[in-house]
Structures are given as C-alpha cells and as structure tokens.
Amino acid sequence: MNYSSKIIENAVKALSGFPGIGTRSALRMVVFLLKRPKEEVNQLAESLMLLKTTLKSCRVCHNISDEEVCNICKSPNRNHRQLCVVEDMQDVMAIENTAQFNGLYHVLGGVIAPMDGVGPDSLNINSLVTRIENGHFEEVIIALNPNVEGDTTTFYIARKLKTASVQISTISKGISIGSELEFADEITLGKSISLRVPYQV
C-alpha cells in the first residue's frame, strides 16, 4: 500500500495490530480520526494510555480495578458469603450484566491448559484457596467455560476445596433459552437430557 504520509502509515500499522482489524479497516479508522476534532482524538489517545498507567489488579479478587481493592470487594451491599470463580474480567462483566448474582468474584486469570504451558501455579488458585480458608464463604460457584480446559480447572479447584466446609456449585449447562432443539449441537442436546432436572408443578 502506498501512503501519502509516514504518519498515516504508522497509525494504520498500529491500529491494524488489533485482532480482527486489517489494513483497510485501520485506514478507514484513520480517515475517520482525521475528520474529528483534535480534542476528541487526544481524548481517545489519553484513554488508551491510561489503561496501562493507572489500572491495577484488585488485591483480593484479581479483577481489574482503578484502586487497590475493587468496588465489588469493598461493597457492603454484596453478599460476602457467595464467591463466583471466573476466568477473566470479561466474565465478571458478563455475569454482572445478568443482575442474577450479588456475591463476590475471584478472577483466575486463565484456565489450566498444559498444551499452552499454563499450569495451576500460573493462575490465582492458591490465593483462592487461602481466601476461602480464611473467609466465611458458604458457597463457591465455579463459572468457567464449558470446554476441556474449563472442566479440568473446575475439577482441580473442586478437589483443592474438598476439605473446606463450603458448598461447591457450577453453572448449569444445556440448551440456550430461546433457541430451538433441532438446531442445537448434539453434545449440548445430549448433556441437556442427561443433566435433566425435576419439573415442579
């Protein structure tokens, strides 16, 4: 690609580093920025730099946070007897958006994946065990993705917590609400039959 300016070329190269954004999309973004007021572009640039300079990992739950301890961990309005174990900050956001959970979180920072060189020690599992041993939790909900790595990690954590006097749950798996049985994949449909629940009238 011939760019009429080195500055444009650099901006396109930097933007096309994002996943799913190619040279053409990056160029469209640059042209868009060229037409915006200077203040708006500076604000964007500053908000990106702040990501790396100001953000911390919460000392308690390892979720991303503006402060030492995050708002959820500090809040007196949350149920401090329920703990939800998730893989990363996006999962926290997804669960928060459901408004179905009012307890605390513990972010593992990944799942056990020996093929990618990720063992239990590179995750926040030890701090989870310590947190449960020293806390007053009644229930730990393990909410990991339903795949091999997620299931392995769930099994590993559940075994680690066996001796702790705490109820361990996992999120339910089955047919998505609003979907149609005939279009569901076989494994999910099979699971939803074997994991069937009694129907209350």
Added chain:
Amino acid sequence: MNYSSKIIENAVKALSGFPGIGTRSALRMVVFLLKRPKEEVNQLAESLMLLKTTLKSCRVCHNISDEEVCNICKSPNRNHRQLCVVEDMQDVMAIENTAQFNGLYHVLGGVIAPMDGVGPDSLNINSLVTRIENGHFEEVIIALNPNVEGDTTTFYIARKLKTASVQISTISKGISIGSELEFADEITLGKSISLRVPYQV
C-alpha cells in the same frame, strides 16, 4: 454494561465511536491492549495524536501530507502534464496502488451533493481551475465515483474547464475484470454495452 473500572469504560466509549465498531468489539480491543506492553500502547496513542498535530493538506493538490507540498507534487519523476481529479485521499492511494498513473493529483475534498449541503464552493474546484489555467497540463482525468453526485461533479468541472485548452477524460465504466456477465447488475451491464469500444486485432 457494567464496567469494573471507569478507565475501561472511557476507553471502550472512545473506541466504539469508530464507524463499524460496537461496544463488544471495543471491549475486545481494550482487553487486547491491556495484555500488550506499555510501550506499544503509548506508541499507538502517540501515532493517533500525531494525525491531528502534524498532518497538513498539500498547498498544491490538497492531498494529506507531512509537509507544505506533498511528495507527489514535488517529484521530478512524475508526469507534470497529466492531472487526475479525485474525491479524497483514499482515492489517491487506490490509484497509486494500481501503478497505472504517473501524473499529479487534485483532491476535491468531496463531491457536489446539494442534499447534504455541499455546493461547488465548499470543494477545491476554484483552486483546480486556477491550477489548470496557470499550469501546462495536457490532460485532466476526472476519476470520481460512478454515482449521481460523482457524475454531477464531473459535469460541473468539465463545463468549468471548457475554455481551457486541455483534454478532459473520465475513467472507463463497465464490467469488472474477472467478474461474470450473468451476475453483473443491469445498469452496469447496460452501460458496458452502450459504452462499447472498438476491438483492435
């Protein structure tokens, strides 16, 4: 959406201002940046700010440029007797990439579109006329998009240049190379028949 941090929320909002990028894509970009080294993020931010602080419009052709006069206008290796009139800088890049044109450019900065309040005076048409009257151009190629606005603007410019002793051309329109007739739209196929060219053996 519940964000665990105001800084993340601001970055997501700023990024989702781009055309074609929604909240989810913006969040994915933020998560990607969080995992990159600080230097890389700063470099991205700086290259975006440079877009607004350093870039100029070439005094001669109005293309975007690092300097007062752009590299194409300054180059002694270009044909200074041919001028190609385009809508914006992306068109310059697209034509440069074909390597089929070695003349100079003139960037209008848009096309005549009365519905959007864009008249001839808000475009770089007067400077085009002056440039041709004072220059030594032999040919002016008007390369605008083949739609109502593009055709109107082509007609307007051609009439303005009627008295200048210069050959006026437009880019050819017709069936795309490599496409199939049966899938071409009716208007293009019709045009490609009415605009047929003699075949040389």
